[in-house]
Amino acid sequence: MSEKSKLVLALPKGRILEEVMPIVRAAGIEPEAAFDDPKSRALRFSTNHPELDIIRVRSFDVATFIAFGAAHIGVAGNDVLLEFDSTEIYAPLDLGIGYCRISVAEPKEASENDDPTRWSHVRIATKYPNITQRYFAERGVQAECIKLNGAMELAPRMGLCQRIVDLVSSGATLKANGLVEMETICEITSRLAVNRTALKTRSDEMTNWIEKFREALDAKAA
Amino acid sequence: MSEKSKLVLALPKGRILEEVMPIVRAAGIEPEAAFDDPKSRALRFSTNHPELDIIRVRSFDVATFIAFGAAHIGVAGNDVLLEFDSTEIYAPLDLGIGYCRISVAEPKEASENDDPTRWSHVRIATKYPNITQRYFAERGVQAECIKLNGAMELAPRMGLCQRIVDLVSSGATLKANGLVEMETICEITSRLAVNRTALKTRSDEMTNWIEKFREALDAKAA
Numbered sequence: 001m002s003e004k005s006k007l008v009l010a011l012p013k014g015r016i017l018e019e020v021m022p023i024v025r026a027a028g029i030e031p032e033a034a035f036d037d038p039k040s041r042a043l044r045f046s047t048n049h050p051e052l053d054i055i056r057v058r059s060f061d062v063a064t065f066i067a068f069g070a071a072h073i074g075v076a077g078n079d080v081l082l083e084f085d086s087t088e089i090y091a092p093l094d095l096g097i098g099y100c101r102i103s104v105a106e107p108k109e110a111s112e113n114d115d116p117t118r119w120s121h122v123r124i125a126t127k128y129p130n131i132t133q134r135y136f137a138e139r140g141v142q143a144e145c146i147k148l149n150g151a152m153e154l155a156p157r158m159g160l161c162q163r164i165v166d167l168v169s170s171g172a173t174l175k176a177n178g179l180v181e182m183e184t185i186c187e188i189t190s191r192l193a194v195n196r197t198a199l200k201t202r203s204d205e206m207t208n209w210i211e212k213f214r215e216a217l218d219a220k221a222a
Numbered sequence: 223m224s225e226k227s228k229l230v231l232a233l234p235k236g237r238i239l240e241e242v243m244p245i246v247r248a249a250g251i252e253p254e255a256a257f258d259d260p261k262s263r264a265l266r267f268s269t270n271h272p273e274l275d276i277i278r279v280r281s282f283d284v285a286t287f288i289a290f291g292a293a294h295i296g297v298a299g300n301d302v303l304l305e306f307d308s309t310e311i312y313a314p315l316d317l318g319i320g321y322c323r324i325s326v327a328e329p330k331e332a333s334e335n336d337d338p339t340r341w342s343h344v345r346i347a348t349k350y351p352n353i354t355q356r357y358f359a360e361r362g363v364q365a366e367c368i369k370l371n372g373a374m375e376l377a378p379r380m381g382l383c384q385r386i387v388d389l390v391s392s393g394a395t396l397k398a399n400g401l402v403e404m405e406t407i408c409e410i411t412s413r414l415a416v417n418r419t420a421l422k423t424r425s426d427e428m429t430n431w432i433e434k435f436r437e438a439l440d441a442k443a444a
Contacts, residue, residue: 004381013372041398043376055380058371068368070380146290149280150235154265158277158292159226176263 007052007198007205008044010066010074012059016190019097020075026216027209029054051205063089063193072198073209079167079188083128090199092210093192096217100169100188102131105179107156116182125155126165135165135185153177229274229420229427230266232288232296234281238412241319242297248438249431251276273427285311285415294420295431301389301410305350312421314432315414318439322391322410324353327401329378338404347377348387357387357407375399 009029011020024031030048034040035056045054055071059080065071067086077098081091104124106114119136122143126132129145136143148155152164153173167188168174168181192213199206231251233242246253252270256262257278267276277293281302287293289308299320303313326346328336341358344365348354351367358365370377374386375395389410390396390403414435421428 003379008380041395043373043399044379055373055376057373057376061370061372064368064370065380065382068382070377070382146286148283148286150283151265151277151279154277154279155292157225157266158230158287160287160290160292173263177265 003053005051007073007202007209008065008071009047009052009054009209010062010071011054011056012062012075012077012190013056014059016059016075016077016098017056020095020190023095023097023213023216023220024075026219027212028216029212052209060084066193066195069195069197072195072202072206074193075190076193077188077190078186079128079131081191081193082186083130085130088196089193090196091191091193093213093217095190095192095213096220098188098190100167102128102165102185102188103168103181104163104165104183104185105168105174105181106163108178108180110156110162111180111182114182122163123161124163124165125152125161127152127167128165131185132165153179225275227273229295229424229431230287230293231269231274231276231431232284232293233276233278234284234297234299234412235278236281238281238297238299238320239278242317242412245317245319245435245438245442246297248441249434250438251434274431282306288415288417291417291419294417294424294428296415297412298415299410299412300408301350301353303413303415304408305352307352310418311415312418313413313415315435315439317412317414317435318442320410320412322389324350324387324407324410325390325403326385326387326405326407327390327396327403328385330400330402332378332384333402333404336404344385345383346385346387347374347383349374349389350387353407354387375401 031045031054034042035045047054059076062074062076063080063084066074067088079102119141124132124143125146125148129147132145133143146161152166155161155164253267253276256264257267281298284296284298285302285306288296289310301324341363346354346365347368347370351369354367355365374388377383377386
């Protein structure tokens with residue numbers, strides 16, 4: 001089968017991959033050995049299904065590859081899907097992994113005299129400028145976002161801004177940096193995401209894989 | 223000395239830090255022990271100079287912290303400085319480390335019949351949309367950029383686009399992915415970068431540190 005006619009499953013690099021792989025395997029997909037070889041420089045992998053390849057890329061890039069139809073199926077957190085906000089991506093399944101939330105936080109000493117319902121303008125350091133601007137715009141607050149790629153928790157101490165919008169899991173990192181969660185913007189889990197055009201033009205194959213993931217989740221829940 | 227009145231030196235995380243630290247130390251700056259502790263979750267570190275702290279953040283965030291005046295001095299590649307393109311950042315010293323280049327590449331089989339001087343519109347996967355658009359605009363070519371955070375080399379094979387703009391060091395990764403360098407956009411090294419306002423308002427301290435880095439480079443070259 002030629003490389004171009006194969007379906008491509010895009011998986012996210014990093015910590016979340018450990019939670020994703022048991023579901024991928026329960027859906028009957030076994031990548032070639034190089035996938036688990038930490039020394040491999042390969043980016044694309046064959047599987048036990050000749051018609052299905054896997055790519056392993058950063059979580060934001062999973063959304064980009066799917067949105068442009070270069071990958072057909074993938075796994076991404078809904079933080080990434082909400083930030084990316086593409087009409088070309090449809091996310092039919094909640095995989096029930098990667099639980100966390102996107103929250104607004106600010107320094108403990110500031111929060112004690114602060115009432116979020118009275119904010120009129122906020123300056124926020126975040127990896128999620130689109131999510132942040134939409135969230136605040138809905139209640140008439142203009143959010144000026146400073147895009148950071150990491151270490152958001154540093155920003156208030158450094159005088160970059162008073163508030164941050166970030167992924168929060170246990171809350172330990174916020175606490176360690178003297179920050180308090182003010183509001184939760186949304187709950188996050190990882191989703192199975194698919195390219196809408198592929199779902200129409202290669203309906204049988206795509207539906208088959210979505211069904212396989214759904215069965216894997218049902219078996220896990222049972 | 224209060225945290226707010228200290229000067230902050232922003233250093234980039236990752237591989238380049240190993241090349242940066244000998245210069246930082248030659249400039250007489252020794253961070254606290256936690257800086258070299260891989261288990262430390264700290265993001266800000268004191269140094270042997272009570273008036274100088276260090277933060278360690280991603281390379282793009284070094285530029286953001288300096289541009290907003292939350293860090294006063296820092297080290298960043300000119301890829302980051304060119305992409306960020308802030309009038310608030312002044313880069314007085316080339317540190318002579320982190321040598322690489324930003325290049326345009328495309329698949330070997332495409333390149334054999336392709337003449338870059340005849341391009342009128344290009345679609346490009348890159349981490350550097352600003353650099354890419356400016357470079358092509360200068361010769362009247364409109365570049366449609368697809369922003370990826372990594373694994374750019376995958377994009378042509380996946381049908382995302384024909385061409386990429388990426389950092390190239392040895393060229394081995396391009397070759398391994400069947401890509402050929404078509405043009406070099408610019409040569410890259412790491413620079414000492416400073417916040418312009420701090421250079422005016424805290425002129426003595428700032429000039430002193432720039433001078434210390436210059437002496438460290440001169441000693442290395444001698």
